[in-house]
Amino acid sequence: MRTGGSWRCQLSRTMRLVLRWCRPHRAARRGGRCGGRVSQLWSYTKVMLKSLYYNSLTDSDTLFDCIFEPIYWIVDNITRWFGVVFVSLVVLLTSSVVIIIYLFVIPIILSTYPVILSCWHLGCGHWLLLMVVFHYYKATTTAAGHPPKEKVHMPAVSMCKRCITPKPARTHHCSICSTCVLKMDHHCPWLNNCVGHFNHRYFYSFCLYMTLGCVYCSISSWNLFVKAYDAVERYYQTPPPEFTSMDTTGHKCIIFLWVLTSSVAVALGGLTLWHTVLITRGETSVERHINKKESRRLRESGKIFRNPYHHGRLNNWKLLFGVEKRSHWLTRVLLPSAHLPKGDGIVWDCIFTRRDPMAI
Template identity: 60%
Template sequence: MRTRRWIFSAVMRLLLRCLRIGQRHRFWPTQKVWQLWLYGRLCLRSLLYNSFTDSDTVLDALFEPVYWLVDHVTRWFGVVFVALVIILTSSVVCIVYVCLLPLILRTYPLPWIFWHFIYGHWNLVMIVFHYYMAITTQPGYPPQQSKSDVAAVSICKKCIAPKPARSHHCSICNRCVLKMDHHCPWLNNCVGHFNHRYFFSFCLFMTMGCIYSSISGWDMFWEAYAAIEKMKLLAKERLQMTVNQTYGQTPPPTFTFHQRAFHKSVVYAWVLCSSVALALGALMIWHAVLITRGETSIERHINRKEKKRLQKKGKVFRNPYSYGPLGNWKEFLGVDANRHWVTRVLLPSTHPPKGTGLSWDTTPCVPEQKTALLAI
């Protein structure tokens, strides 16, 4: 009896062992794939995990190829943009000297001739001077030595060097820039601490010159436009006479090459000046607002995010680099008791801005807010 029971138990154990072995061999590939999937997901999360990741970070990562293409195109086409500015500005100046100035000297009274001569040349000198200075003046760069006396608030992950407050890395110039505002392709240069005033002054005087040209040339523009329409109408009449072969009729009068070139040049100059006045005027007003607030274009984006973050905590955001509207303009223009704004702003001046751009005096604010801003 015991022998039968022992044999039955041994057979059952052997059968269960065979079923277990078959089950292991049957589901072994599935278990292996599942283990690999868990391991790969863990590795991916460990490599890409970031507690600061948000929608902006994801969008930046997705648009990184686009940013790379724009940066390289802007870097190589910067010289083309500068040449385009010089060519367009020179063309308008040539039209004024060749076409409009002789007409002004013949038809305008002496006080208006004096006004146009003085104001036009002053505006032209200010435009050329500030554009040249904005191109040739370096925006300012922090020292590249890792061991320096610069009060750095962070380390640039691309330069691997100390990054002072208000400085940012320019992907086009491939280096950090002090108080960086943006990279301007029309200057082929970054707008930073040492050339920000030249850039804004160029935008201001260029806008003033375009508005002056558009207003003073309004009547000339409509006369030239009417003459061009008349030329088109006469050209159609001549073509119709040629088709109908009415040689006995008197052909309509024709405009000379000088007259056609004169009218087309006036229309071209007025349209170009009006377009630049609208586009550049909007940019100038935007930068004037930023200067009044004591921030740059990059800091505007950072301050908005910081303001929203503090609002969620029930706190009020204050810009530590703002000294009030008047104080911000004095700081930007470098005007103080020893340097008057008339000689520094209304005349060509190469005076540098206040400070070195490596450190900044901050206004009193909440320590948490100040630390958060400096860390960004």
């Protein structure tokens, strides 16, 4: 009897639970089939939408990246488009300076300067022009270098979120070129190209020779500029009859030449100096930011950061210019040379051994 009673008791409890569970469904049926379906569809839609973007690794950085994505897209596209304008501007302004020198400066040098000084100006000027044109052409047309897309075994330090491919050491993604770049330094709008492993030397040499060329032009044309400025000022105050229109055009062109070359010498000189410091330290522009952050982080825990790609000041320069013997300073640095840089840009010599860790 006792067993039968407990069985009945169990059954009634189960029935009560089933009825309680069924109550909302009955209510939903009472409320109408339509309302139930809508709420069911809504709950399915919510699950579907969440399944599209849910990621356990999502954090505030990812959220901000998503919000700013349209702005990045606009900036990247504008920079890409402006690259063509900037390159045209470099070609146009450099050509105008060269034309002014050939039309107005060289005739004055040949007619007034001694022969030795004339030869020096012609030789030096044409050497700088050759170096600027060669390095600018090579820097704009040489690809910076990209990691291989096909599945090959290569040492990688991380994965690129955009390309979904492994990233070797010193490789970074360029959002303007939409690809990963080996030993990426920066994306240069004046070259309309990324500066990386295969064209870093061309970029630096262009900056160096362009700065030297502008300094040379502004110093050597200083006397001509002062004379031209005085002449133009006198002409506008009281136009004398002995001045022809060709004279005033020549004077104005010399003023334009001096103002342009001295402005570029200051602006580009600053940039060249900055890159000189970076190369001496064995860093790229991107690595400067990363290394700065890393050294601050390690300093807080009482450690010192050491750059693994700093092979010594002189060796860093030899690596950049590809100098392997003394004669290379002449043939590879002071003369145009199209030799390839050392290494493939994927595997890098690191100055540390296992016993000598990165942070001490």
